[in-house]
Amino acid sequence: MPHAAFETDRAAPAIPVHCVDTESWPALAESLAPRERRFAEAQSFSPKPGKIVVLPDEDGGIGRVLACLDPSDPFAAGRLATALPAGTYRLDPAPARAELAALAFALGSYRFRGYKSAAGEDAPRARLVVPDGVAADAVANIADAVALGRDLVNTPANDLGPDGIAAAIVDLAARHNASVSVIEGEALLERGFPMIHAVGRAASRAPRLVDLVWGASDAPKVTLVGKGVAFDTGGLDIKPSSAMLLMKKDMGGAAAAIAAAAMIMAANLPVRLRVLVPAVENSISGDSFRPGDVLASRKGLTVEIGNTDAEGRLILADALALADEETPDLLIDFATLTGAARVALGPDLPAVMTDDEALAADLARLSEAVHDPVWRLPFWKPYDKLLDSKIADVNHISGGPHAGAITAGLFLRRFVSKAKSYAHVDLFAWNPSAKPGRPEGGEVQAGRLVHALVAERYGRG
Template identity: 75%
Template sequence: MTHPLIEADAAAPAIPVEIVEASGWEALRERLSASERRFADALGFSPKPGRHAILPDAEGGVARVLVGRETGSPEEEAFALGRLASVLPEGTYRLEPTPERADLALLSFALSAYAFTRYRSASMRRARLVAPVGTDVAALARTIDAVAHGRDLVNTPANDLGPDGIADAVVALASRHQAEVSVIAGEDLIARGFPMVHAVGRAADRAPRLADLVWGPADGLKVTLVGKGVAFDTGGLDIKPSSAMALMKKDMGGAAAAIACADMIMGSGLNVRLRLIVPAVENAISGASFRPGDVLPSRKGISVEIGNTDAEGRLILADALALADEEAPDLLVDFATLTGAARVALGPDLPPFMTDDEALAADLARLSARVHDPVWRLPLWGPYDRLLDSKIADVNHISGGPHAGAITAALFLRRFVSAAKAWVHFDVFAWNPSTRPGRPEGGEVQAARLIHALVAERAGG
């Protein structure tokens, strides 16, 4: 398996991209031809992080590229080289010297070159990086393609990606990997025990549904991924202001992350019995909308008082998590664009995760740095459970107060998980507000590469 942005032949002719640090600049400068030195000086090049210079040859082509070395960990330095995707002319290039984490440099380069082209053409740069000897190009290509597909899903507006389209994406994924899949839609959700998925999505003209994919050997590590698939969130009867609705096409970013992660796991052929569950709805407004003050039954048998219809994601996740929990997976992971509180706490780049499993938390922190898929742990602070007390139901699904919104949302979800051997909740933003190396502005797939790395490690892959 190859990729258009990666040259798999390590011996292929290539233009050198010289990674320069201050201590080695003078020696390198002396090795340049006189014309190259004059050109570098005319550009004012200095070997500072983020600086680059493209030096011409005698025929007007590219002779070499100079790039200032980044500072930080080997992972940070390598990932920062992704910025080259936006500056290199067409051609094949080789990083010199080879970065310590060349795999991350190649990944970041390819992810930086991503463009969403469904509605307009985009000029695609044809710069390629040569993969060093020993690089698993096939694995890189699988990751690049899975992330790009997830980004495409997030970037697609709700008029072209409703609950049906989200479920169709799971069905298409199952077809690619020869997995089993089923979709429960509309009134069948009530009959099959998903009353909260139905309640949240029943007001939309596109029926709510739940997609359920199963893949892999029965005796493999039992891993279940759950992704929040809200195609668009108006807020329901507690309607959002227009400014808060502008990016609500990305409210299915949790589903996109779960789909991308499942794609990576299946594509890697890991010894895993994988299950992917995606509840897909549109939180619309009509006479059928669920209301503040309603009490909803749940699959788990817990009665839920509705404090605010704009906190719909945790309701559909609760039914999906209850389904996942019934078979006691070894690892249960949910991804969701769940709370604004998470963004207030950690910003858009750093999704929080919450788990009671200390070994799992340690593994996630370690692997997050290794694969450069940043996350940060928030506590599941038990005393805040009292903030979800209801006077007429088993639980209110929001706290009703201004504090600890990300934590109380996770505590609500925890009530629906009791048998899984380990559970972790990710509150993702699923969007890059601005362009950075490896992360162009627009839809993003957060924590998926991290969970793939965790599953690969635990499954011995």
């Protein structure tokens, strides 16, 4: 189904948006009518990135638009979605990376409306005629999947607990004829997921593990695991209030996995897709797990708890152990895991860790191609000893101030031994400020990248 930001009839009447730069501007300026040139000059238009001016026609309506888009940003066209008045527009000429420009326009038109009641919130906005050569349905499917993930991250935890995360996956499964099962509460102990249970048992909404399966059983096995912490107080190692303000986004890894799965299924890629999301709330009660506790794990390793605010890696470890049991061809986890990764790389650049050099090269290349950036950090094996425990097989934190993102990745790595190829993605899942194609708020990071990777490796069906 076409995206609301698109006009798929390429012959439809549309206002031209002239994409100008310093080279093309002189010729275009010469072609403008004198009144248009004077109007542009009055608005101080110049071919500098970010400059946009709307020129009137003879009747006072919108005649054309002059826009200088940043040539270094493939998502620059996303700014047009909110900068232009309501109407239908056409890029003239279409940018070299027209598919990314169209996607950026759709992503830039996203708004989270779950709670706004102000009049005009749903007023018509700018629409873009899909450029020639761009598959409108494919771009719309990606934009819709990103919107789904953004909506999940943006929804406050009082309305999106572990049960809400599970419901979103069940709904997605129904739309794509996938099978789904949910293991909840005490059944987690019975089925061998003690760490998921321990992290979530203090909350009023029971912890659960959601397991979606789609595609032919004999197709290549692609498994995505997403950290689904609906809200993170820090547990008994409670966070300060300032650090809790954005903790509704601590399920951003689950949102990325769900969005990537939606893209893969909508594209009908020939894989056997599995999505595992441990969904919990890290809360505080008399039943909270404690610093110094030793937990059993699905893999059989005993885990000493160094800090209850490092809960995400615990629930991921049980889910990864399950995923690993069937030897998937490709296993990727997504998690808002460490502040250390954000200190190193900032909010826009997720860290990715893998021992597979071919996978690392593919991720680096495709992240550039689809403008969904990641940056590789190492599974630096000498740091494994930082996770030593005197009373258990492993401590889940290092206890020191250094290499927090890497030691978290190394902890997870211990729970994967059979997968043919594995990568861990440590992401932020939030745009602190608006950028073209990326409104402020919840964000799906690395989801489009993984969709592109699966499409390239296993074919488009």
